[in-house]
Amino acid sequence: MATLKDIAAELGLSPATVSRALNGFPEVNARTKEKVESAAKRLNYRPNKTAQRLVSGKSGMIGVVLMADKNRTADQTFFEVTGGLSRHLAEQDRDLIFQVDISDDPVAPYKRLVEKSAVDGFIIQGPSRNDARIAYLQEIGMPFVVHGKAEVGPVDYAFYDIDNISAARDASRLLTDLGHRRIAFLNGLQDRAFARDRRRGFQQSCIEAGIENPDKWILFGPQTPQFGYSGAEEFLSRSEPPTAFLCASTLAAQGVSDYLKKNGLSCPTDVSIVAHDDAIVTARAIEFDPPLTVTRSPMRDACKPLADIMGQLLNGANPKDLQITSSAELIVRSSTRSAPLI
Amino acid sequence: MATLKDIAAELGLSPATVSRALNGFPEVNARTKEKVESAAKRLNYRPNKTAQRLVSGKSGMIGVVLMADKNRTADQTFFEVTGGLSRHLAEQDRDLIFQVDISDDPVAPYKRLVEKSAVDGFIIQGPSRNDARIAYLQEIGMPFVVHGKAEVGPVDYAFYDIDNISAARDASRLLTDLGHRRIAFLNGLQDRAFARDRRRGFQQSCIEAGIENPDKWILFGPQTPQFGYSGAEEFLSRSEPPTAFLCASTLAAQGVSDYLKKNGLSCPTDVSIVAHDDAIVTARAIEFDPPLTVTRSPMRDACKPLADIMGQLLNGANPKDLQITSSAELIVRSSTRSAPLI
DNA sequence: TCAACAATTCAAAACGTTTTGAATAATTTA
DNA sequence: TAAATTATTCAAAACGTTTTGAATTGTTGA
Structure with missing residues (x-):
């Protein structure tokens, strides 16, 4: 050489x-x-990159950590984003270090990469409330971008998120506008920030529509077909069964749809379904039978903004100026119809 | 610091x-x-890792490249392995650089990482026959380990593979022993090395059982439920429909199973199913209805050997001494039964 | 007590860049 | 023509390690 x-x-x-x-x-x-x-x-x-790094003090690497604990469910969307991230970082001549964590301490893998001075920054996915990882990185002053915003009020870190409150509000408002009054919401895992926001949006439209005690219509869980199936089972065996389902993911909607078919219920005649659509390949809303009404915001779309934000952050921009909230669009297809007369 | x-x-x-x-x-x-x-x-x-690297000439990084072209199907198993790989490489204090390729040239992303001197070696997944990536890395003398063996005869690079010939032979022999004579084989993509080997194993057992022209019973395609579904449709609408299906993945088996249910056919009474089981989370053989007979060799199991081989390779071992072929075990469950009398 | 040897430690070079401060060459100005 | 600029180049230091070859110290044997 x-x-x-x-x-x-x-x-x-x-x-x-x-x-x-x-x-x-x-x-x-x-x-x-x-x-x-x-x-x-x-x-x-x-x-020679290594020599350049030594003198510049930068590694040219961005860390992405996957917590490989029980909720394997995150994998699909996680990889969707990680893949796109890698592409867009390459455009900045940066590379992505991918680390899988198995320890109980969520901060450990970050610490490891930091102490090796292996990365210039991190992209954090699936933040939870009071996320220990965020606290750690802020404490040591390591740049990072969060995919999804963890807290309710204003924060001082960079993030890209979709407006989960509006998405859930729009979706359930569509249902209440169609006359539905008993709407079951299969929400994400309770500790996730997005699940909290969607609950909020759901509550808002319930209040608007005069629906009491919305919380009794919410179930939190991993977004899988299994969760959708068991959730549908649980709600539909109540004395006052829902006439509509709101799902936090098309994967859960798949389970709901399966349950309906198996039990001779028709969508949308008997039960309407709306889901949030991350546009992941394994559960395409448009290929549902009937095609699914969704609030759509492809996971893929997050990759470029996340990479861009990281680039600017490393160029010294202020994290507070790098906060993006994009909104999901409501796409009405055939899985929603007026509430059946009772 | x-x-x-x-x-x-x-x-x-x-x-x-x-x-x-x-x-x-x-x-x-x-x-x-x-x-x-x-x-x-x-x-x-x-x-300081960077300083150590400069003097040692090693980067401590291993490259893994995903070709993000049409066959998105590879993703699931790809990530399964990549995740495990990251964990096991961490044990050697190495890190994984993850790169997604979108270009048409499969060699380009490898070249990019090589020219940046970003990695000490590569792990190649999903090799094809006469793989250009392998040729390139051999030419420039960059260490690499192949997951799956590309060629038929002996090769001079390091690899970890399962014995695909035996796996397919065992599975189809189980069916022929049960009296099946019309066995449809939904194989992997034709350019993949594993698909070639499984075809070979399938042919062997067909010959043993006196089945003529086995190739007319083979369909090549991406291992997805969709492929399984359409494959079942195609085969079962023939004048001489198969009494059993051999699938290269539980994902395809899922499609076959769906098709049977939708068309009032019973497994195993009417049609038997055997699949190869990579033990990926989205299609668990044991959760099938009925539980699926499989040749099992978890993708996960490849991670540690691959990481170990890479470690030894970088310590100067001879690639020819680092060639592992492990065998899949046949697990008989309830999806296989004697061929129906015609 | 002196040489021979082993046990420690050291200064300096090396890895391949970037950056600093100074030096040289070329050009303009007075 | 001398002085002042400007344009260009250079040598050396820096980044933080590892490694080489030499130097120092301590120990042993004669």
Whole structure:
């Protein structure tokens, strides 16, 4: 591998000049620059990243950690995002270090990468309330971007999130507008920030529609077909069964749909279904029978903003200026209809 | 962050001695070593990885590349392995760089990481015949381990693979022993090495059982429920429908099972099903109705051997000594029964 | 007591860059 | 033509380790 010195020796220049020439510094003579560039190409020169890192103090790496505990359910969406992230970081000539954690301490893998000085920053997925990881990274001053916003009020870190309150409100408002009054909500895991926000949105539209005690219509759980199935079972065996389901993911909606079919109930005639659609491949809303009404905001769409935010953060931007909340669009398909007369 | 120099200054030693003390060299005085170690702990010293890399010429990183083209199907198993890999590499104090490729050239992302001197080696998943990535890495002398063996005969690179020929042979032999003579095989994508081997195993047992022209019973495709469903449809609408299905994955088996249910066919009374089980979470063989007979070899099990092989490779071992073929075990459950009398 | 040897430690070089401060060459101004 | 600028280049230091070869100290044997 050719080094700066090799080029310098070849042209009778100093490494300093060669370095400047290749990095486009203005003070280097045009002719010299030309010669250096052609020599670099001829010798197939590639700057040694490690050396650059040593002097710059940056690693050029971004850490992404997956907690491989029980909720394997997160995997699908997690990887969807991680994959896209890797692509967009590559555009900034950064790379993604991927680490899977098995320990009980959620902070441990972050600590490990920090202490190895392996990364310049982290992207945190699936934040919870009072997230220990966020606290740790803030304490040591390590840059990070959160996918999803953990707290309710204003925060001082960078994040990209969708407006979960509005999404849930829009979805359940559609149902109340159609006359539904008994709406079951299969929400995400209770400790997740997005689940808290969606609950809030659901409550808001319930209040608007004069529905009492919305909380008794909410079930928290992992977003899987199994959860959807058992949730449908539970709600529909109540004395006052729901006429509609709101699901936090198309995966849960799949379970609900399966349960309805198995029990001779028709969607949308007997029961309407609305889901939030992350646009993950394994449960496409449009391929449901009937096609599913959703609030849609593809997970994929988060990748580029997250990577961009990280880039700006590492260029010294203020985290408070890097807070993006995007909104989900409501797409009405065939799984929703007026509430049946009772 | 404390450096070697800081410790040296603190104790009135040279950085060289401190370095040796911390790296357990024998020539350093026991008392000195003790003092150095306690000082290191007190100052919370962590060696700077980048500096170590510069001098050692190693990056401590292993590259894993996902080709994000059409066959999204690979994702599930890919991530299963990648996750485990990250864990086991961490045990060697190595990290995993994860890169997603979108270009048409399968070699491009490897080249990119190589030219940045970002990694010490690669782990290649889903090899195909005459894989260009393997050719490239061999040409430039970059260490790599292949998950799955690409060629038929002996090869000179390190790999971990399961014995696909035997797995397919065992599975189809089970069916022929039960009297089945019309066995449909929903195999993997035709360019994949494992699909070629399984075809071979299938052919072997067909020949043993006196079944003619086995190839007309094979369909190649992505291992998805959709493929299973359409494959079942195609085969069962033939004039001589199969009495059994052999699937390359439980995902395809799911599609077959769905098709049977939808069309009033019973498994195992009308049709038997055997699948190869990678033990991925989204399609558990044991949760099928009825529980699925499989040849089982969990994807997860590949992670540790792959990481170990990589470790040895980087320690200078000969790739030819690092070739592991493990065998899948046949687990008979309730989805297989004697062929129906015709 | 002196040489021979082993046990420790050290200074300096190396890895390949970037950056600093100074030096040289080229050009302009007076 | 000398002085003052400006444009260009350079040598050396820096980043934080590891490794090399030499130097120092301590110990043993004669």
